[in-house]
Amino acid sequence: MTTELELPLERRIGKRSAAVIEKHLGLRTTGALLNYFPRRYLSRGELTPISKLPLDEEVTLIARVVSNSTRQMRARRGSITDIVVTDEAGGAHVPGTLKVSFFNGFRAKAELLPGRRAMFSGKVSRYAGALGLTNPDFLLLDEDPDAEGAADPEKLAAMPIPVYPATAKLTSWSIHKVIKALLETLDLDSLADPLPENVARRDGLPGVAEAYRLIHTPETAKDWQRAQGRFRYQEALVLQTALARRRAQLAAEEATARRAVSGGLLEEFDRNLPFTLTAGQSAVGKTLSEELGRDTPMNRLLQGEVGSGKTIVALRAMLQVVDAGGQAALLAPTEVLAAQHFQSIRKTLGSLARDQLFGGSGMLGGESAGDGVQVTLLTGSMPTAARKQAMLDAASGNAGIVIGTHALLSDKTSFQDLGLIVVDEQHRFGVEQRDALRAKAQRPPHLLVMTATPIPRTVAMTVFGDLETSILDELPAGRAPISTHVVGLVENPGWVDRIWKRSREEVEAGHQVYVVCPKIGTDDDGDFSPGEREPSDAELSDEGPARELASVTAVVESLLDEPALKGIPVAPLHGRQEPEVKSATMASFAANQTKVLVSTTVIEVGVDVHNATLMVILDADRFGISQLHQLRGRVGRGGLPGTCLLVTTLEPGHPSRRRLDAVASTTDGFELSQEDLKLRREGDILGASQSGGRSTLKLLRVLEHEDLIARARADAQLLVAEDPSLEHRPALAAAIDDYLNPEKEAFLERG
Template sequence: MNAELDLALERRIGKRSAAVIEKHLGITTVEELLNYFPRRYLTRGELTPISDIPLDEDVTLIARVLSSSTRTMRARKGTITDVVISDDDGQAGLRLVGGTDYRGKVPGTLKISFFNGYRAKAELLPGRRALFSGKVTSFKGSLGLTNPDYHVLEEEPFSAGGQDAGKLAAMPIPVYPATAKLPSWKIQKVVAALLETADLASLPDPVPPAVAEREGFLPLHQAYRLIHAPETAADWKQARERLRYQEALVLQSALARRRAQLASEEATARRPRPDGVRAAFDRSLPFTLTDGQAAVGKTLAGELARDFPMNRLLQGEVGSGKTVVALRAMLQVVDAGGQAALLAPTEVLAAQHYDSIRRTLGPLSRDGLLGGLGAGDDATVQVTLLTGSMPTAARRQAMLDAASGTAGIVIGTHALLSDNVSFYDLGLIVVDEQHRFGVEQRDALRAKARKPPHLLVMTATPIPRTVAMTVFGDLETSTLDELPKGRAPITTHLVGLAENPAWAGRIWARAREEIDAGHQVYVVCPKIGTDDDGDFSPGEAEPPGLDAEESQRALASVTAVVEHLQGEPSLSGVPLAPLHGRQDPELKSATMAGFVDNTVKLLVSTTVIEVGVDVHNATLMVILDADRFGISQLHQLRGRVGRGGLPGTCLLVTALEPGHPSRRRLEAVAATTDGFVLSQEDLKLRREGDILGASQSGGRSTLKLLRVLEHEDVIARAREDAQDIVAADPFLSRHPELADAIEKYLNPEKEAFLERG
């Protein structure tokens, strides 16, 4: 490890400055501050377009003072100095604030108010340019800043002694992610002090010399100087390109090393049997596998037959047939004398998998012994369900079947992870909807195997290629991108009640039409009751960007909607039932059974039906307060309809005004059923969030310069280099700088994401 990087900040910039940086940014070492990069750069001679600045965010901008006036406050002692600033943008046009059209207001100007602003009155004279930093607000349709920090550009810290005016005007001004108490130029001043005192020449370079030479990269110490203190735009662009690639290489090398470690483990090979349960299952299938299912199945069969663990991510749209592919893999393991465990995130989904797998196997699911009973068409396999809410006797029997090997396939929830659950010979773990599980849970199940088991991770949330290379880079990826025959198209409509309040009644008339046609209806709500905060599924956060008005808005709840629909004239006589996560497990099972056998015609539910629920007769889904769900959730939810060859319809109901930012998600979902297009849009709207950490949206990303949607070429290049480096030097003994960088980069939280598959 490099001593300079680990040095406490106070050793380089003094105790006082270090204390301020730690208090406001949480940064304590030289390395952390060096890697606190500017988010953008301003040109001293240019003015920032005020019409582009975001509402309710801390901003830094350059503007010219148009006017300044001071008035006495009426209610209390003191004065207010009002300063109007401009970007010289004379373009008239539209300004949207919170969904409201402020056409007619003068764009390019912004009003700033200083309470008792004696310094501002003296310094912010008409014609002067200054940097302003603060939170943009809106009052009566006008944009404004209240008591912002500012710096007149002709003053320190930006004076350059004898430098000529032309060079000074072209010098970029770095803008750092700032806080209300610590504006960007104060951060810049501290970073400038660090650049003068730190021993940058001693910093270890994780990028191998041959790669740096091939790419024409700057030396590392120069890159750090120029990204923080550039003299030209070319300086920071060159520095950022080098440091961005370095970040990608460190991450991809960590993933490549992880893949190499997994490949070095010894697993039990599970080879196919020509006369086993899988062969009998294939002969009994009433349909032909899609080309994609056959190709992925062949890949899995080959990897299960190897003597080192399979680690594969299987992604595919809702209804693309992932479960059949996984079941064939599980049967291959059973044929080879092993057991398969399928881990599901909810009891509803676990029960659905148990019922559908037994139903799909038909007579092959008779009670049998480990490895199947008999051969050919007489082969059978026992499928066992294990959940936390099962009666004691049934739970004890399921545990006995798993431990003795009687159960070839064990399906369960977190109950499978319990210390007193054991397996006879666990050969394959299938994790459904992996984003619901953490590393500890997955590893707890792996630990129950004699040897490292094979692993198959499934997700119905499509993942862009760059995200798969970054977040799931330790897993090989397979994709099912075609739907089996019989899947009907789903039509999605945005139902805006703000502009069309009469549509509220039409929704239930539409539901009655489907029911009268012999079909069934889902109604999804964001809450269970009127007194709770919601029933968002584990691992799903509320969408980003909710304002105070949205957060306080009364949302549709299962209990209230059921009560309303029981009195809704258009649904008179329709059997309906609620379903949510706080119900007794037996009641949940009975409710789902009623919906499956069509005695319940309309199901009012929370997101517990988001994944895995398979009712072919359901053709309409109504999602109330749909703006409270993320894009991936909405896409998953609507995949519950149109599954039986009947066309599906999804209504996204919202009370938000047209133009509201949160309606953009709904418009995106209504515009396409292509999950990969939606996953790209989802990442854009989430602002990437913490790609490697736990947060789902917003927040500060662990990735500093790398953006997985924008930099696919960088990630792909770094991945190829990382694979070559690790293949030639698995322990990185010839690349100690890269090994050290990986150890620094992968703190416990980030390392957990490597295990997350």
Template sequence: MDSRLPGELDFPLDRRIGKTTANAMEKQLGLKTVGDLLHHFPRRYLERGELTPIAEIPFDEDVTLIARVQSNNRRQMRARKGTIVEVVVTDDTDGSLGQLHLTFFNGFNASKELTVGTRAMFSGKVGAYRGQLQLTNPSYVLLDEDSVDEDEAKRPIPVYRASARVASPTIAKSVSMLLDSMEGARLRDPIPAAIRERDRMPDIVAAYNRIHRPATMEEAYAARHRFRYQEALVLQTALARRRALTAEEEATARPAVPGGLLDRFDAALPFTLTRGQADIGRDLSTELGGDHPMNRLLQGEVGSGKTLVALRAMLQVIDAGGQAALLAPTEVLASQHYESITAMLGPLGRGGQLDGDPDGTRVALLTGSMNTAGRRAAMLDAASGAAGIIIGTHALLSENVSFADLGLVVVDEQHRFGVEQRDVLRTKGHSTPHLLVMTATPIPRTVAMTVFGDLEVSTLTELPAGRARISTYVSPLAEKPQWEQRIWARAREEIDAGRQVYVVCPKIGAKEEEPGTDLALFDSKEAAEGRARAERQELTSVTELVEYLTTVPALAGKSIAPLHGRLDPNDKHETMAAFNRGDIEVLVSTTVIEVGVDVPNASLMVIMDADRFGISQLHQLRGRVGRGGLPGTCLLVTQLEPGHPSRERLEAVAATTDGFELSRKDLELRREGDILGASQSGGRSTLKLLRAVQDEKLIEKARADAVALVAADPDLRDYPALDEAIEAYLNPEAEAFLERG
């Protein structure tokens, strides 16, 4: 093979299928190379002999379907020259739902070819005209069973993700051109031959042919299975290599010190650790005492006590002479961590102060909105080692911030940070710091194994004593508009009982939305749907609702205040402090209160336009109530009509408070297996066929195979095709994301 030539999959598309089609595919679908097109796998397959149920066709989407022509009429256009061909096609069911109207402008061929009774495959974008579903100028392929042999009649028809200008049949034709001209000998198979033989998988050339133009559905399924395994193997081998490299890194051991801050902190705790907190604490203690960096993901339900577990790990590091940095995504959360950690430590966290323990440490807070004197003091405490714990936002990542001896990095709500941001903090240690990643977004085991596969995963499942259950109800205003006033009467009942209320809105003002509201780990699909709905539905804003609530009789005379990301930082801090003190009875907020905010006296959460948020965000938000032993209530307010798909999400959240069950439900409801979406990896999704929940056994098998391959050949010298696939298939940002979680 001539090494000067690009690999077969790297060839530009225009050199294989022509510039016109290649340019359209790049512009419409982002496909640039032979490999891009070959990995643009069919979404599904149509059987030639079966008509597509027209009632199931989604509105406003590009579709491909098989239907029979019911009528064909041609008439002159009234406003300008030319003709319109109007064709009605059917799926042979009774009633109007089984009909679809097609309109062709100057459609001479359609008039001649689409005769009554003809069966054809149509592709186009579904619209509506005068209350009827319609395709305008769709592309079509005639399916005349009499003119093909028996084998051809059984061949499934692939259906691709397409666009208005690049239809599915065009993609299928281009793929066939590639397959016919492809030099199979130049393709190297990422799956080792021994594994293919063991599992009776087709080789790479056969697999491409069978997934794009299968002779039978069984062939298509077998090829899809092979590519699912290939994705899993590439991901898991990348992770296994990262684990092997991490195991070779050196870290400063931070063993437990008897009689130190940790022991004194534990002795002063007014409660007993849950069994999970104690068990995970022992695991962290052992790993912190090793000379290789700890890399652990700590996940748990909202309010399960993750911060306490992390604080105990920080104290062990401080006892051993090191420092700990806690990176939080927002100033509200960073300030909340600072206040809760200093409160938990008491005198132990006020070392060097008159009311502090002489053997204690110091906690420093560093955020972007601090004044110059405050920032300078915090930076000096970090650089001198006076502060054992430094809590901050992105300000911690500044070049000017240094540490005396950074031993542990704790990242809270990891999905809010980019890879580079987390990496900057880890490079500030003399040796590689230990890493503890925390998330309150419950992650199913298979997803954790796929996305965080090089991190050891610890899970807190118990709730500490004093945490009350939260009751959640859907408030459907579309069919029960009278419930709106009952919501505010319910808020007044809580206030009269001496409690407080959160009200969450999806946007700040009439024309502005709160940035960053769609960052929950599994919500990228829902976020896109939410944005589309927002264009059709007037969403509730913080500023408008605050003004409205002052006119509601049930809340007359009650203190109501707004909180959102565009408030002046000092005003934001004072508002949150006032709510903590109980001076504010109703806090109308955006999702800045989504994580970490802890006000024990808040007992009611009202989420306006709840369908605007994803499952994990709703679960996070309602976790702000029921924190002080008081029963918590969450009302999910929606204007959507009954039967809308998003109502199913709300019903799922109302049905359970089990975050892990909800995260599985979230994945099942999503139509795409987008685990590494753009918000996670910084680039295109790498998962095409793999499904984290459905493909659990496949992922486990690939993980075992990857571990064995890397153990025998860490550099993959005997498996160059697998090594190349990792480089090509995982963009650098995605692989780095996998590395650090």
């Protein structure tokens, strides 16, 4: 049976209004329009600060008319009416004025008389150095017969005005008018309330029907604040219940227990380790070992700073699974990183890494440590024969550890007994890819997700809530501090020469240098190949005039002619090179033959050259905070102090330089992740982009509402513990289905 919220809009507001709403807002049902909440509320008694109006954005503002004049156009017939409005409200506020122009504005000429207060809706533009509006819609506030309480001047003055996200063709007050009509025709009192009654009573939250009325037609500021509080909590509870339900479903699955065995590879590996694990590595390792030994699948997120030793922790878990007769797969986002993991893991295993050519019977488990483990690399660009052999080793069980890129997800790739999936740099993968790998296991595999991009606690609760979280927050012995400096070339143009002289000093001291560029060639605009990402518009503030960005090809050419680097081997590295070229370049750099490596962000994660001590990031303002933090983690890895230079041609005070200042001010990844989230405006928390723009979270803000999210999480866990399928909470289950459409719910699975 169709509920009130599922009805087509035309059934309640008529065909004509419904068509306008669908055309401009894309909303088709009564529920969709009812949940189209105001962005903010204006008070009739307060004027909007004109100095804070954003350029080139649709705005709704309240202002008082100062003057009204009309002149004839010279070039063509017709007139222009210029209205000057002010936000002058006395007090400490410095008043601003705004010119509002109307072409053939007969109504504006007659109605917008000096002294009148009006609400305007339009796009802010700049003309002759001053802000202005051209042909905006307007509504006189001194005489608004549609307003409830219009007969009572005091009540009218106190009544907040809802401001909705509007379009050029549909004003905020037009949307409000349609929603008011909808409220009058809907049977709100028949709506089932998703919030449990005891929770609403405990927190003093209004019922669902009252909340819809208060949020759209408030009589006082307290009305909309109460309604927002209720819907914000509902949003948090819906999200957290969806995650708690998923966690319960995962816990109910049956996995194959992979218990630690005596005398196996893991014991031998630990005995041969040339260093002592940190306390954090030992603690997380113990947790993983216990969870792998259970017959329910492990689902764990491992966060660790760049260089905190996550790979050793993951490798120990993989060896436990191999000892117990299973296979482990490590999914990496780029071929460079997959190859690095392959080399690094084989090197770390030492004599325990069994050579592929001398593979044994393919029987996993029960082998002595002396038999070792075969580590196999599988990528899309491998020669056909090598790729076929790698796939055969995975399918036969010969390979205990398989490391690869998207090639692991191919229909042609199979495993004999996949027991553990390790996903590196989770933010690079979508849920479909993770699920494609899970489907290759006979029974639900154990899962370990690793990220070197620290995630604020509230984001972890909101997005990774179905995963248990472990954190490695101490660096292993031998990791040197990295000093980071912003190099502003506008205020210090002479520093260009100093950068390359400084690079030579490092090389002459026996060290190596990374130079990172935002694009590959001079003929592209940052159109990166797979695995190389240009920051989104939301990560980058308004960049002003177009500027030529540093490219790998152009920088290599210029450095070959740079006097300070004369005679020093320089090489390029980027994602469009042939795999053999990339491998050879990295091998040359790792062997200290190439001294200066000019690269794109392909070196962002996993590249581990201990002799590299200096990183120069050109046009650093083109990268996001987490990328910059990841990139600088490539230096200072061998006990030698590292230096990172963030080079920018932007003016001091430019919004994009805030990111650079933040990165230079701290090496604390969690502190940076908080700042990153603030600068990116949280973004689409439930969308794969994770990078700014419009958020699917309506009222919930993960940084501001941490306590509320934690409370909702606790409530959700109790609800699911009592009723795992939510059979007795149909309204809450329906709200989850409605709020988390299949695409968003899949994203919550993404661990």
